[in-house]
Amino acid sequence: MLPHRSEFPTDFLFGAATSAYQIEGHAQGGAGRTHWDDFAATPGNVAGAEDGAIACDHLNRMDEDLDLLKDAGFDAYRFSTSWARVLPEGRGTPNAEGLDFYDRLVDGLLERGIKPAATLYHWELPSALSDLGGWRNRDIGDWFADYTEVIMSRIGDRIWSAAPINEPWCVSWLSHFEGIHAPGLRDIRATARAMHHVLLCHGRATEVMRGLGMSNLGAVCNMEYAGPAADTDAARKAARVQDAIYNRFFISGIMKGSYPDEVVEGLGDYLPDGWQDDFKTISQPIDWIGLNYYTRRLHDAAPESAPWPATVGVDGPLPKTAMGWEIYPEGLSHFLTMMQQEYTGDLPIYVTENGLAGNDELTGDPLSDPDRIAYLAAHLKQVKQAAADGIPVKGYFAWSLMDNYEWAEGYAPRFGLIHVDWASLNRYPKASFSAIREALKS
Numbered sequence: 001m002l003p004h005r006s007e008f009p010t011d012f013l014f015g016a017a018t019s020a021y022q023i024e025g026h027a028q029g030g031a032g033r034t035h036w037d038d039f040a041a042t043p044g045n046v047a048g049a050e051d052g053a054i055a056c057d058h059l060n061r062m063d064e065d066l067d068l069l070k071d072a073g074f075d076a077y078r079f080s081t082s083w084a085r086v087l088p089e090g091r092g093t094p095n096a097e098g099l100d101f102y103d104r105l106v107d108g109l110l111e112r113g114i115k116p117a118a119t120l121y122h123w124e125l126p127s128a129l130s131d132l133g134g135w136r137n138r139d140i141g142d143w144f145a146d147y148t149e150v151i152m153s154r155i156g157d158r159i160w161s162a163a164p165i166n167e168p169w170c171v172s173w174l175s176h177f178e179g180i181h182a183p184g185l186r187d188i189r190a191t192a193r194a195m196h197h198v199l200l201c202h203g204r205a206t207e208v209m210r211g212l213g214m215s216n217l218g219a220v221c222n223m224e225y226a227g228p229a230a231d232t233d234a235a236r237k238a239a240r241v242q243d244a245i246y247n248r249f250f251i252s253g254i255m256k257g258s259y260p261d262e263v264v265e266g267l268g269d270y271l272p273d274g275w276q277d278d279f280k281t282i283s284q285p286i287d288w289i290g291l292n293y294y295t296r297r298l299h300d301a302a303p304e305s306a307p308w309p310a311t312v313g314v315d316g317p318l319p320k321t322a323m324g325w326e327i328y329p330e331g332l333s334h335f336l337t338m339m340q341q342e343y344t345g346d347l348p349i350y351v352t353e354n355g356l357a358g359n360d361e362l363t364g365d366p367l368s369d370p371d372r373i374a375y376l377a378a379h380l381k382q383v384k385q386a387a388a389d390g391i392p393v394k395g396y397f398a399w400s401l402m403d404n405y406e407w408a409e410g411y412a413p414r415f416g417l418i419h420v421d422w423a424s425l426n427r428y429p430k431a432s433f434s435a436i437r438e439a440l441k442s
Protein backbone atom coordinates (compact mmCIF):
# COMPACT_ATOMS: atom_id res chain seq x y z
CA MET A 1 0.00 0.00 0.00
CA LEU A 2 1.24 3.46 -0.87
CA PRO A 3 0.63 6.33 1.53
CA HIS A 4 -2.36 8.41 0.42
CA ARG A 5 -1.87 11.99 -0.78
CA SER A 6 -3.91 13.23 2.21
CA GLU A 7 -1.00 12.15 4.44
CA PHE A 8 1.25 14.77 2.78
CA PRO A 9 1.10 18.57 3.02
CA THR A 10 -1.84 19.96 1.01
CA ASP A 11 0.31 21.59 -1.69
CA PHE A 12 2.52 18.49 -2.15
CA LEU A 13 2.83 17.49 -5.84
CA PHE A 14 2.95 14.00 -7.28
CA GLY A 15 4.38 13.43 -10.72
CA ALA A 16 5.96 10.93 -13.06
CA ALA A 17 9.19 11.41 -15.00
CA THR A 18 10.61 10.34 -18.35
CA SER A 19 13.31 11.62 -20.72
CA ALA A 20 13.34 12.32 -24.44
CA TYR A 21 15.92 9.82 -25.74
CA GLN A 22 14.59 7.06 -23.50
CA ILE A 23 11.03 7.19 -24.88
CA GLU A 24 10.55 9.26 -28.05
CA GLY A 25 12.24 7.35 -30.87
CA HIS A 26 15.17 9.36 -32.21
CA ALA A 27 15.20 7.88 -35.71
CA GLN A 28 11.91 9.67 -36.28
CA GLY A 29 10.64 13.21 -36.74
CA GLY A 30 13.80 14.82 -38.06
CA ALA A 31 15.95 14.53 -34.91
CA GLY A 32 19.70 14.71 -35.48
CA ARG A 33 22.16 11.99 -34.61
CA THR A 34 23.26 11.97 -30.97
CA HIS A 35 26.33 10.72 -29.12
CA TRP A 36 24.14 7.97 -27.65
CA ASP A 37 23.50 6.64 -31.18
CA ASP A 38 27.26 6.68 -31.76
CA PHE A 39 28.04 5.12 -28.39
CA ALA A 40 25.47 2.34 -28.80
CA ALA A 41 26.79 1.53 -32.28
CA THR A 42 30.21 0.65 -30.84
CA PRO A 43 30.11 -2.98 -29.66
CA GLY A 44 30.57 -3.50 -25.94
CA ASN A 45 29.10 -0.21 -24.76
CA VAL A 46 25.40 -1.06 -24.52
CA ALA A 47 23.73 -4.40 -23.83
CA GLY A 48 22.75 -5.84 -27.22
CA ALA A 49 24.02 -2.62 -28.87
CA GLU A 50 20.45 -1.33 -28.43
CA ASP A 51 19.74 2.35 -29.07
CA GLY A 52 16.87 4.82 -28.85
CA ALA A 53 15.90 4.76 -32.55
CA ILE A 54 12.31 3.71 -31.80
CA ALA A 55 12.27 3.35 -27.98
CA CYS A 56 8.61 3.65 -26.83
CA ASP A 57 7.59 5.49 -30.00
CA HIS A 58 6.27 8.22 -27.72
CA LEU A 59 6.65 10.64 -30.64
CA ASN A 60 3.64 8.98 -32.27
CA ARG A 61 1.85 7.84 -29.12
CA MET A 62 2.02 11.01 -27.06
CA ASP A 63 -1.73 11.44 -26.63
CA GLU A 64 -2.17 7.92 -25.32
CA ASP A 65 0.70 8.48 -22.86
CA LEU A 66 -0.72 11.79 -21.65
CA ASP A 67 -4.12 10.13 -21.14
CA LEU A 68 -2.41 7.52 -18.96
CA LEU A 69 -0.69 10.25 -16.91
CA LYS A 70 -4.05 11.87 -16.33
CA ASP A 71 -5.72 8.57 -15.56
CA ALA A 72 -3.16 7.92 -12.81
CA GLY A 73 -4.03 11.27 -11.25
CA PHE A 74 -0.58 12.85 -11.51
CA ASP A 75 -0.32 16.60 -10.84
CA ALA A 76 2.86 17.11 -12.85
CA TYR A 77 4.95 15.48 -15.57
CA ARG A 78 8.73 15.77 -15.74
CA PHE A 79 9.91 15.34 -19.34
CA SER A 80 12.92 16.51 -21.29
CA THR A 81 13.31 18.22 -24.62
CA SER A 82 15.92 16.75 -26.93
CA TRP A 83 18.66 19.11 -28.11
CA ALA A 84 19.10 17.01 -31.26
CA ARG A 85 15.38 17.04 -32.05
CA VAL A 86 15.22 20.82 -31.70
CA LEU A 87 18.56 21.51 -33.43
CA PRO A 88 19.63 18.42 -35.41
CA GLU A 89 23.16 19.76 -35.90
CA GLY A 90 23.30 21.15 -32.37
CA ARG A 91 23.35 24.69 -33.76
CA GLY A 92 21.87 26.49 -36.74
CA THR A 93 18.55 25.61 -38.30
CA PRO A 94 15.85 24.30 -35.94
CA ASN A 95 13.74 21.29 -36.84
CA ALA A 96 10.23 22.71 -37.14
CA GLU A 97 8.66 19.28 -36.61
CA GLY A 98 10.53 18.92 -33.31
CA LEU A 99 9.45 22.32 -32.03
CA ASP A 100 5.85 21.49 -33.01
CA PHE A 101 6.06 18.23 -31.09
CA TYR A 102 7.09 19.91 -27.82
CA ASP A 103 4.47 22.59 -28.37
CA ARG A 104 1.78 19.89 -28.63
CA LEU A 105 3.22 18.05 -25.63
CA VAL A 106 2.99 21.15 -23.42
CA ASP A 107 -0.52 22.00 -24.64
CA GLY A 108 -1.58 18.38 -24.19
CA LEU A 109 -0.44 18.47 -20.57
CA LEU A 110 -2.17 21.76 -19.85
CA GLU A 111 -5.41 20.56 -21.46
CA ARG A 112 -5.34 17.63 -19.04
CA GLY A 113 -4.58 19.83 -16.04
CA ILE A 114 -1.02 18.50 -15.62
CA LYS A 115 1.91 20.81 -14.82
CA PRO A 116 4.74 20.60 -17.40
CA ALA A 117 8.15 20.27 -15.70
CA ALA A 118 10.81 20.55 -18.40
CA THR A 119 14.45 19.48 -18.44
CA LEU A 120 16.65 20.86 -21.21
CA TYR A 121 19.33 18.19 -21.28
CA HIS A 122 18.81 14.56 -20.40
CA TRP A 123 21.90 13.24 -22.16
CA GLU A 124 21.36 13.13 -25.96
CA LEU A 125 24.11 15.49 -27.07
CA PRO A 126 23.96 16.12 -30.85
CA SER A 127 26.81 14.18 -32.51
CA ALA A 128 27.84 17.30 -34.40
CA LEU A 129 28.76 18.89 -31.05
CA SER A 130 30.23 15.75 -29.60
CA ASP A 131 32.58 15.73 -32.60
CA LEU A 132 33.76 19.20 -31.52
CA GLY A 133 34.67 17.92 -28.06
CA GLY A 134 31.21 18.03 -26.48
CA TRP A 135 31.31 18.67 -22.75
CA ARG A 136 35.10 19.12 -22.84
CA ASN A 137 34.80 22.20 -25.02
CA ARG A 138 34.07 25.46 -23.21
CA ASP A 139 32.09 26.64 -26.25
CA ILE A 140 29.32 24.35 -25.05
CA GLY A 141 28.25 27.26 -22.83
CA ASP A 142 27.34 29.29 -25.92
CA TRP A 143 25.84 26.31 -27.75
CA PHE A 144 23.65 25.44 -24.78
CA ALA A 145 22.52 29.03 -24.25
CA ASP A 146 21.45 29.20 -27.92
CA TYR A 147 19.58 25.89 -27.71
CA THR A 148 17.83 27.09 -24.53
CA GLU A 149 16.76 30.28 -26.31
CA VAL A 150 15.35 28.35 -29.30
CA ILE A 151 13.27 25.84 -27.35
CA MET A 152 12.15 28.09 -24.53
CA SER A 153 11.14 30.91 -26.89
CA ARG A 154 8.65 28.37 -28.17
CA ILE A 155 7.37 26.65 -25.00
CA GLY A 156 8.73 28.70 -22.07
CA ASP A 157 5.54 30.75 -21.72
CA ARG A 158 3.55 27.64 -20.74
CA ILE A 159 5.83 25.43 -18.70
CA TRP A 160 5.47 25.18 -14.95
CA SER A 161 9.12 24.58 -14.04
CA ALA A 162 12.43 24.09 -15.81
CA ALA A 163 15.84 22.65 -14.99
CA PRO A 164 18.75 22.92 -17.41
CA ILE A 165 20.63 19.66 -16.79
CA ASN A 166 19.58 16.24 -15.55
CA GLU A 167 22.22 14.85 -13.18
CA PRO A 168 25.53 16.68 -13.64
CA TRP A 169 27.39 13.73 -12.07
CA CYS A 170 26.17 11.33 -14.76
CA VAL A 171 26.87 13.80 -17.57
CA SER A 172 30.45 14.27 -16.38
CA TRP A 173 31.83 11.57 -14.05
CA LEU A 174 29.86 8.52 -15.21
CA SER A 175 30.43 9.43 -18.87
CA HIS A 176 34.00 10.79 -18.89
CA PHE A 177 35.68 9.04 -15.93
CA GLU A 178 33.90 5.70 -15.60
CA GLY A 179 33.17 5.44 -19.32
CA ILE A 180 29.78 3.84 -18.65
CA HIS A 181 27.69 6.40 -20.57
CA ALA A 182 28.31 8.29 -23.81
CA PRO A 183 30.86 9.43 -24.85
CA GLY A 184 32.49 6.58 -22.90
CA LEU A 185 35.75 8.28 -21.95
CA ARG A 186 38.05 7.32 -19.08
CA ASP A 187 40.09 10.47 -18.73
CA ILE A 188 40.46 12.65 -15.64
CA ARG A 189 41.17 15.81 -17.63
CA ALA A 190 38.04 15.37 -19.75
CA THR A 191 36.10 14.63 -16.57
CA ALA A 192 37.22 17.76 -14.73
CA ARG A 193 36.35 19.93 -17.71
CA ALA A 194 32.96 18.28 -18.15
CA MET A 195 32.19 18.65 -14.41
CA HIS A 196 32.75 22.36 -14.64
CA HIS A 197 31.22 22.99 -18.06
CA VAL A 198 28.02 21.21 -17.13
CA LEU A 199 27.57 23.69 -14.29
CA LEU A 200 28.52 26.58 -16.55
CA CYS A 201 25.70 25.46 -18.85
CA HIS A 202 23.33 25.28 -15.89
CA GLY A 203 24.10 28.94 -15.22
CA ARG A 204 24.01 30.08 -18.85
CA ALA A 205 20.62 28.44 -19.46
CA THR A 206 19.24 29.89 -16.25
CA GLU A 207 20.24 33.38 -17.42
CA VAL A 208 18.58 32.84 -20.78
CA MET A 209 15.36 31.60 -19.21
CA ARG A 210 15.24 34.52 -16.74
CA GLY A 211 15.72 36.80 -19.73
CA LEU A 212 12.67 35.23 -21.35
CA GLY A 213 10.65 36.01 -18.23
CA MET A 214 10.45 32.42 -17.00
CA SER A 215 10.20 31.54 -13.31
CA ASN A 216 10.37 28.43 -11.13
CA LEU A 217 13.83 27.48 -12.39
CA GLY A 218 15.80 24.76 -10.65
CA ALA A 219 18.61 22.21 -10.79
CA VAL A 220 18.44 18.42 -10.60
CA CYS A 221 21.26 16.50 -8.89
CA ASN A 222 21.48 12.75 -8.41
CA MET A 223 22.87 11.47 -5.15
CA GLU A 224 23.91 8.02 -4.02
CA TYR A 225 24.52 7.25 -0.36
CA ALA A 226 28.24 6.54 0.05
CA GLY A 227 28.98 4.17 2.92
CA PRO A 228 32.29 2.63 4.11
CA ALA A 229 32.64 -1.03 3.09
CA ALA A 230 34.51 -1.86 6.30
CA ASP A 231 35.07 -0.48 9.77
CA THR A 232 38.45 1.00 8.86
CA ASP A 233 39.81 4.51 8.40
CA ALA A 234 40.72 3.69 4.81
CA ALA A 235 37.15 2.68 3.96
CA ARG A 236 35.69 5.69 5.74
CA LYS A 237 38.02 7.94 3.78
CA ALA A 238 37.01 6.27 0.51
CA ALA A 239 33.33 6.85 1.29
CA ARG A 240 34.03 10.48 2.17
CA VAL A 241 35.88 11.12 -1.10
CA GLN A 242 33.07 9.50 -3.11
CA ASP A 243 30.51 11.54 -1.20
CA ALA A 244 32.39 14.74 -2.06
CA ILE A 245 32.64 13.90 -5.76
CA TYR A 246 29.17 12.48 -6.23
CA ASN A 247 26.94 14.23 -3.72
CA ARG A 248 28.60 17.57 -2.93
CA PHE A 249 30.58 18.93 -5.86
CA PHE A 250 27.62 20.01 -8.00
CA ILE A 251 25.22 21.26 -5.33
CA SER A 252 28.11 23.12 -3.71
CA GLY A 253 28.97 24.83 -7.00
CA ILE A 254 25.37 25.89 -7.52
CA MET A 255 24.42 26.83 -3.95
CA LYS A 256 27.73 28.03 -2.50
CA GLY A 257 29.76 29.12 -5.50
CA SER A 258 32.67 26.86 -4.55
CA TYR A 259 33.80 23.26 -4.93
CA PRO A 260 34.78 20.94 -2.05
CA ASP A 261 38.53 21.36 -1.34
CA GLU A 262 39.36 17.68 -1.57
CA VAL A 263 37.79 17.38 -5.04
CA VAL A 264 39.64 20.46 -6.29
CA GLU A 265 42.87 18.93 -4.94
CA GLY A 266 42.11 15.58 -6.51
CA LEU A 267 41.30 17.05 -9.90
CA GLY A 268 44.62 18.89 -9.76
CA ASP A 269 45.28 21.18 -12.67
CA TYR A 270 42.62 19.65 -14.88
CA LEU A 271 39.83 22.12 -14.17
CA PRO A 272 39.65 24.60 -17.08
CA ASP A 273 41.52 27.91 -16.75
CA GLY A 274 39.67 30.62 -14.88
CA TRP A 275 37.10 28.24 -13.40
CA GLN A 276 36.64 30.38 -10.27
CA ASP A 277 35.43 33.28 -12.41
CA ASP A 278 32.44 31.23 -13.58
CA PHE A 279 30.80 30.99 -10.17
CA LYS A 280 28.93 34.24 -10.66
CA THR A 281 27.15 32.48 -13.53
CA ILE A 282 26.92 29.06 -11.89
CA SER A 283 25.65 30.10 -8.46
CA GLN A 284 23.00 32.63 -9.39
CA PRO A 285 19.76 32.25 -7.41
CA ILE A 286 17.40 29.42 -8.33
CA ASP A 287 13.87 28.63 -7.17
CA TRP A 288 14.06 24.95 -6.27
CA ILE A 289 16.43 22.00 -6.16
CA GLY A 290 15.70 18.48 -7.38
CA LEU A 291 17.06 15.23 -5.97
CA ASN A 292 17.18 12.00 -7.95
CA TYR A 293 17.71 9.15 -5.50
CA TYR A 294 17.88 5.39 -6.04
CA THR A 295 20.47 3.60 -3.97
CA ARG A 296 23.62 3.46 -1.84
CA ARG A 297 27.04 2.08 -2.61
CA LEU A 298 29.81 0.90 -0.30
CA HIS A 299 33.38 2.01 -0.92
CA ASP A 300 36.86 0.95 0.09
CA ALA A 301 40.39 2.10 -0.66
CA ALA A 302 41.87 0.93 -3.96
CA PRO A 303 45.38 -0.57 -4.09
CA GLU A 304 47.99 2.03 -3.38
CA SER A 305 49.14 2.61 -6.94
CA ALA A 306 45.64 3.61 -8.10
CA PRO A 307 45.25 7.22 -9.23
CA TRP A 308 42.88 9.59 -7.41
CA PRO A 309 40.23 9.03 -6.16
CA ALA A 310 41.73 5.58 -5.44
CA THR A 311 38.48 3.98 -4.29
CA VAL A 312 36.61 0.83 -5.26
CA GLY A 313 32.91 0.05 -5.01
CA VAL A 314 32.14 -3.05 -2.97
CA ASP A 315 29.08 -5.28 -3.28
CA GLY A 316 26.77 -4.58 -0.33
CA PRO A 317 24.55 -6.97 1.67
CA LEU A 318 21.11 -5.34 1.20
CA PRO A 319 18.39 -6.67 -1.14
CA LYS A 320 18.97 -5.41 -4.71
CA THR A 321 16.88 -4.30 -7.67
CA ALA A 322 17.26 -5.70 -11.20
CA MET A 323 19.97 -3.03 -11.71
CA GLY A 324 21.95 -4.66 -8.90
CA TRP A 325 21.33 -1.52 -6.83
CA GLU A 326 20.91 -1.93 -3.06
CA ILE A 327 17.52 -0.81 -1.71
CA TYR A 328 18.21 1.77 1.00
CA PRO A 329 15.25 4.12 1.63
CA GLU A 330 17.01 5.73 4.62
CA GLY A 331 19.41 7.33 2.16
CA LEU A 332 16.57 9.49 0.87
CA SER A 333 15.96 11.15 4.25
CA HIS A 334 19.72 11.40 4.74
CA PHE A 335 20.03 13.52 1.57
CA LEU A 336 16.89 15.60 2.16
CA THR A 337 18.32 16.53 5.57
CA MET A 338 21.86 17.04 4.31
CA MET A 339 20.70 19.27 1.45
CA GLN A 340 18.51 21.43 3.65
CA GLN A 341 21.01 21.80 6.48
CA GLU A 342 24.19 22.25 4.48
CA TYR A 343 23.18 23.75 1.15
CA THR A 344 19.60 24.77 0.44
CA GLY A 345 17.92 26.03 3.65
CA ASP A 346 14.39 27.18 2.83
CA LEU A 347 14.62 26.43 -0.89
CA PRO A 348 11.87 24.00 -1.99
CA ILE A 349 13.18 20.50 -2.66
CA TYR A 350 11.56 18.08 -5.10
CA VAL A 351 12.37 14.40 -5.37
CA THR A 352 12.61 14.50 -9.16
CA GLU A 353 13.32 10.76 -9.63
CA ASN A 354 12.95 7.60 -7.58
CA GLY A 355 11.96 4.14 -8.70
CA LEU A 356 12.90 0.50 -9.15
CA ALA A 357 13.89 -1.76 -12.01
CA GLY A 358 11.92 -4.89 -11.30
CA ASN A 359 12.46 -8.58 -11.57
CA ASP A 360 8.71 -9.21 -11.76
CA GLU A 361 8.64 -8.92 -15.53
CA LEU A 362 11.20 -11.69 -15.88
CA THR A 363 9.17 -14.23 -13.90
CA GLY A 364 5.44 -14.81 -14.53
CA ASP A 365 3.03 -11.90 -14.82
CA PRO A 366 4.68 -8.75 -16.23
CA LEU A 367 1.96 -6.53 -14.75
CA SER A 368 2.38 -7.78 -11.20
CA ASP A 369 5.10 -5.69 -9.55
CA PRO A 370 4.82 -5.93 -5.77
CA ASP A 371 8.53 -5.16 -5.37
CA ARG A 372 8.04 -1.81 -7.13
CA ILE A 373 5.05 -0.94 -4.94
CA ALA A 374 7.06 -1.83 -1.82
CA TYR A 375 9.99 0.29 -3.01
CA LEU A 376 7.81 3.32 -3.74
CA ALA A 377 5.99 2.92 -0.41
CA ALA A 378 9.23 2.73 1.57
CA HIS A 379 10.69 5.81 -0.12
CA LEU A 380 7.44 7.82 0.08
CA LYS A 381 7.36 7.08 3.79
CA GLN A 382 10.78 8.75 4.12
CA VAL A 383 9.58 11.76 2.15
CA LYS A 384 6.43 12.05 4.24
CA GLN A 385 8.48 11.97 7.45
CA ALA A 386 10.91 14.58 6.13
CA ALA A 387 7.99 16.89 5.31
CA ALA A 388 6.54 16.31 8.77
CA ASP A 389 9.96 17.19 10.25
CA GLY A 390 9.86 20.56 8.52
CA ILE A 391 12.13 19.91 5.54
CA PRO A 392 10.65 21.89 2.63
CA VAL A 393 10.18 18.87 0.34
CA LYS A 394 7.34 19.85 -2.00
CA GLY A 395 6.88 17.00 -4.43
CA TYR A 396 7.82 13.51 -5.62
CA PHE A 397 8.23 12.23 -9.18
CA ALA A 398 8.25 8.50 -9.84
CA TRP A 399 10.78 7.16 -12.34
CA SER A 400 9.32 6.21 -14.67
CA LEU A 401 5.91 6.60 -16.27
CA MET A 402 6.68 3.66 -18.56
CA ASP A 403 9.36 1.10 -19.30
CA ASN A 404 12.01 2.69 -21.50
CA TYR A 405 15.56 2.65 -22.85
CA GLU A 406 17.76 2.16 -19.81
CA TRP A 407 20.97 3.53 -21.37
CA ALA A 408 23.93 1.13 -21.16
CA GLU A 409 21.58 -1.65 -20.00
CA GLY A 410 19.33 -1.38 -23.06
CA TYR A 411 15.67 -2.40 -22.82
CA ALA A 412 15.94 -5.23 -20.26
CA PRO A 413 15.62 -3.31 -16.96
CA ARG A 414 12.05 -2.07 -16.64
CA PHE A 415 11.44 0.99 -14.47
CA GLY A 416 7.89 1.72 -15.61
CA LEU A 417 4.57 2.01 -13.86
CA ILE A 418 3.33 1.02 -17.32
CA HIS A 419 4.61 -2.07 -19.10
CA VAL A 420 5.66 -1.56 -22.72
CA ASP A 421 5.56 -4.64 -24.93
CA TRP A 422 8.74 -4.21 -26.99
CA ALA A 423 7.23 -6.10 -29.96
CA SER A 424 3.91 -4.26 -30.32
CA LEU A 425 4.84 -1.15 -28.29
CA ASN A 426 1.42 -1.43 -26.65
CA ARG A 427 1.11 0.00 -23.13
CA TYR A 428 -0.20 -2.02 -20.18
CA PRO A 429 -0.52 -0.40 -16.73
CA LYS A 430 1.08 -2.46 -13.96
CA ALA A 431 -0.23 -3.01 -10.44
CA SER A 432 2.01 -0.12 -9.30
CA PHE A 433 0.10 2.19 -11.66
CA SER A 434 -3.19 1.19 -9.98
CA ALA A 435 -1.61 1.62 -6.54
CA ILE A 436 -0.57 5.16 -7.47
CA ARG A 437 -4.04 5.92 -8.82
CA GLU A 438 -5.55 4.74 -5.52
CA ALA A 439 -3.09 6.84 -3.51
CA LEU A 440 -3.73 9.96 -5.57
CA LYS A 441 -7.55 9.75 -5.55
CA SER A 442 -9.07 12.60 -3.59
Ligand code: PNW
Pocket residue numbers: 019022166167170174222292353399406415
Ligand atom coordinates in the same frame (compact mmCIF):
# COMPACT_ATOMS: atom_id res chain seq x y z
C1 PNW B 1 18.98 8.17 -13.73
N1 PNW B 1 24.63 5.13 -12.10
O1 PNW B 1 20.23 7.75 -14.16
C2 PNW B 1 18.47 8.89 -14.97
O2 PNW B 1 18.08 10.22 -14.78
C3 PNW B 1 17.48 8.14 -15.78
O3 PNW B 1 17.59 8.54 -17.12
C4 PNW B 1 17.67 6.65 -15.60
O4 PNW B 1 16.82 5.90 -16.43
C5 PNW B 1 17.41 6.34 -14.14
O5 PNW B 1 18.27 7.07 -13.29
C6 PNW B 1 17.58 4.86 -13.79
O6 PNW B 1 18.89 4.45 -14.04
C7 PNW B 1 21.25 7.10 -13.55
O7 PNW B 1 25.13 4.20 -12.80
C8 PNW B 1 21.87 6.10 -14.30
O8 PNW B 1 25.13 5.43 -11.01
C9 PNW B 1 22.97 5.46 -13.81
C10 PNW B 1 23.49 5.83 -12.58
C11 PNW B 1 22.91 6.83 -11.83
C12 PNW B 1 21.78 7.47 -12.34
